[in-house]
Amino acid sequence: MAGPVAAVTEAWDKLTVFLYSQLYDERNWAKNKKLAKALGVFAGSILFMRTCGDMVAI
Known part of the structure; x- marks a missing residue:
């Protein structure tokens, strides 16, 4: 294979390797869980x- 199909396939493979390394590695998962929790609280x-700010304002 050559051309754009090979480039897309290679990019997809790199993306899946990255996602699996982030989801299934214990150390990375712990960091990502903390980050997701912080972003959720934010x-x-x-x-x-935005919804209740006028009731909270002094």
Whole structure:
């Protein structure tokens, strides 16, 4: 295979290797879990302040 199909296949293989290394490695999963939790709290606080911010304001 040569050309764009080979390039797409190679890129897809690299992406899947990266995702599997992030999901199934214990050390990487622990870091990613902390990061996802922090981003969730951040996004949740923004949504909370947008919906209930006028009631919280002093």
